[in-house]
Amino acid sequence: xxxxxxxxxxxxxxxxxxxxxxxxxxxxxxxxxxxxxxxxxxxxxxxxxxxxxxxxxxxxxxxxxxxxxxxxxxxxxxxxxxxxxxxxxxxxxxxxxxxxxxxxxxxxxxxxxxxxxxxxxxxxxxxxxxxxxxxxxxxxxxxxxxxxxxxxxxxxxxxxxxxxxxxxxxxxxxxxxxxxxxxxxxx
Amino acid sequence: xxxxxxxxxxxxxxxxxxxxxxxxxxxxxxxxxxxxxxxxxxxxxxxxxxxxxxxxxxxxxxxxxxxxxxxxxxxxxxxxxxxxxxxxxxxxxxxxxxxxxxxxxxxxxxxxxxxxxxxxxxxxxxxxxxxxxxxxxxxxxxxxxxxxxxxxxxxxxxxxxxxxxxxxxxxxxxxxxxxxxxxxxxxxxxxxxxxxxxxxxxxxxxxxxxxxxxxxxxxxxxxxxxxxxxxxxxxxxxxxxxxxxxxxxxxxxxxxxxxxxxxxxxxxxxxxxxxxxxxxxxxxxxxxxxxxxxxxxxxxxxxxxxxxxxxxxxxxxxxxxxxxxxxxxxxxxxxxxxxxxxxxxxxxxxxxxxxxxxxxxxxxxxxxxxxxxxxxxxxxxxxxxxxxxxxxxxxx
Numbered sequence: 001x002x003x004x005x006x007x008x009x010x011x012x013x014x015x016x017x018x019x020x021x022x023x024x025x026x027x028x029x030x031x032x033x034x035x036x037x038x039x040x041x042x043x044x045x046x047x048x049x050x051x052x053x054x055x056x057x058x059x060x061x062x063x064x065x066x067x068x069x070x071x072x073x074x075x076x077x078x079x080x081x082x083x084x085x086x087x088x089x090x091x092x093x094x095x096x097x098x099x100x101x102x103x104x105x106x107x108x109x110x111x112x113x114x115x116x117x118x119x120x121x122x123x124x125x126x127x128x129x130x131x132x133x134x135x136x137x138x139x140x141x142x143x144x145x146x147x148x149x150x151x152x153x154x155x156x157x158x159x160x161x162x163x164x165x166x167x168x169x170x171x172x173x174x175x176x177x178x179x180x181x182x183x184x185x186x187x
Numbered sequence: 188x189x190x191x192x193x194x195x196x197x198x199x200x201x202x203x204x205x206x207x208x209x210x211x212x213x214x215x216x217x218x219x220x221x222x223x224x225x226x227x228x229x230x231x232x233x234x235x236x237x238x239x240x241x242x243x244x245x246x247x248x249x250x251x252x253x254x255x256x257x258x259x260x261x262x263x264x265x266x267x268x269x270x271x272x273x274x275x276x277x278x279x280x281x282x283x284x285x286x287x288x289x290x291x292x293x294x295x296x297x298x299x300x301x302x303x304x305x306x307x308x309x310x311x312x313x314x315x316x317x318x319x320x321x322x323x324x325x326x327x328x329x330x331x332x333x334x335x336x337x338x339x340x341x342x343x344x345x346x347x348x349x350x351x352x353x354x355x356x357x358x359x360x361x362x363x364x365x366x367x368x369x370x371x372x373x374x375x376x377x378x379x380x381x382x383x384x385x386x387x388x389x390x391x392x393x394x395x396x397x398x399x400x401x402x403x404x405x406x407x408x409x410x411x412x413x414x415x416x417x418x419x420x421x422x423x424x425x426x427x428x429x430x431x432x433x434x435x436x437x438x439x440x441x442x443x444x445x446x447x448x449x450x451x452x453x454x455x456x457x458x459x460x461x462x463x464x465x466x467x468x469x470x471x472x473x474x475x476x477x478x479x480x481x482x483x484x485x486x487x488x489x490x491x492x493x494x495x496x497x498x499x500x501x502x503x504x505x506x507x508x509x510x511x512x513x514x515x516x517x518x519x520x521x522x523x524x525x526x527x528x529x530x531x532x533x534x535x536x537x538x539x540x541x542x543x544x545x546x547x548x549x550x551x552x553x554x555x556x557x558x559x560x561x562x563x564x565x566x567x568x569x570x571x572x573x574x575x576x577x578x579x580x581x582x583x
Contacts, residue, residue, distance in 0.1 A: 027368070027370055029320070029367075029370065030454045031495050032318060032320065032477065032505065033320060033447075033451040033454065033477075034448065035320065035365070036451070038455065053455055055448060148211050148271060148275065161276075164211055165212045165237055184266075
């Protein structure tokens with residue numbers, strides 16, 4: 001069982017046998033009143049989003065899901081193919097099921113594939129992945145306006161903000177939970 | 188004399204300069220130096236150390252500083268995380284901290300011009316307040332258990348008994364376990380009291396203060412909030428809790444007053460979201476069961492002289508026509524203690540110095556407690572309270 005204080009973006013809960021993922025949560029406490037957690041929950045089967053408000057301390061049922069370590073193999077049509085490295089069983093997920101996590105995939109990356117009732121419904125990449133920056137402004141072209149980050153694109157098409165000193169061709173570590181630059185990787 | 192980097196463009200070409208800051212980028216021939224005022228390009232003859240604090244002497248050529256000599260003051264042994272925090276998104280956090288300081292000056296200017304005395308009362312107190320929805324932080328002292336103040340109310344009211352008539356305070360309050368977009372376990376409260384005056388005057392102070400802050404920032408009485416511009420020109424609409432519940436939740440609030448959870452759930456799910464569309468307004472006349480430390484409204488004992496201001500849906504403050512009757516105050520505190528015990532919460536002591544002040548006599552007074560961080564959020568268009576704090580709790 002989970003408590004409202006365990007709610008984070010990405011927490012998976014279930015009601016009436018349906019799994020939901022928390023896509024938004026807000027701690028609210030009207031003046032002199034009791035606290036609630038306001039949430040938006042995405043139905044992990046249909047993709048529909050509902051709103052629910054929980055009283056602080058209320059118990060929630062954790063979604064009964066299986067997470068299986070699987071290796072990402074390759075894209076195929078509109079699917080992404082993953083393999084269980086022990087049983088060699090393969091599973092296919094759609095781009096919609098992967099959502100932004102598809103930007104974090106690289107050949108042979110070990111991911112955690114989420115199964116609900118034995119059907120794959122999503123993928124969690126490792127917390128950190130490393131990618132080459134293929135597009136970013138070189139150095140600093142006379143820009144003295146300030147600011148120490150600049151936009152950059154990874155080889156997979158993910159757009160992130162990186163510090164000024166990151167050059168094209170460099171490797172960076174990205175936090176897949178926030179989608180933000182974490183640090184430079186020395187080659 | 189060190190030249191701030193923002194001042195370089197005003198210099199004549201060929202001017203000798205001394206500058207200092209951190210090297211935030213570098214290549215073989217050039218580097219970028221950053222100080223609090225801006226960034227400048229350096230033309231190098233020898234490589235510099237990335238991220239190091241560096242002082243530079245050279246010549247300004249209109250585009251860059253041609254470096255004559257430089258001195259490494261301190262190398263960065265790790266990536267400059269503190270700098271990134273303040274500098275990302277075009278120095279957003281740094282600019283917000285500068286504006287926050289300006290807002291604070293504007294707030295003080297507002298009260299000083301109205302003959303309020305700024306006071307500072309203790310943060311470590313014998314009773315943190317008995318409100319059942321507040322969880323205090325306990326500290327151990329040689330005198331035994333003390334608490335970090337959840338509100339300066341008790342101490343400020345003692346000053347009213349002492350004869351001060353207009354007082355305000357800007358200080359920290361501590362509330363355990365409150366973390367969210369608009370909550371921090373340690374936050375800044377602006378609290379003020381007017382003796383021999385009433386709740387209407389304090390509501391008027393509130394709308395004028397917010398308009399004053401908006402004007403001092405942008406020249407007109409409009410706050411550029413995260414939800415768009417909000418006109419805060421006084422007077423703001425006043426809407427009673429009864430009216431708000433009828434209009435936005437289609438429910439008679441008198442049917443909810445004895446079911447606290449339903450009252451607040453309706454508030455959170457239906458009333459507060461609807462208020463976001465109304466710019467700036469006052470919600471007033473709370474049911475007497477939610478009176479807290481407000482007195483009953485003369486002429487209508489079913490409601491209390493309690494109000495809250497909402498701006499762009501953000502609850503900004505909580506004000507009262509103050510309860511000054513020592514007997515009724517003690518009854519409410521004892522009831523709170525019983526309720527805390529019933530719910531298995533720590534039962535904090537009654538602040539007897541505060542009670543004694545009430546027994547000495549506190550003039551009829553109005554008071555208000557306003558979340559300063561939230562005012563800054565609204566004024567600067569920030570969505571998250573952390574965006575306007577120098578160091579939020581999450582970065583400790």
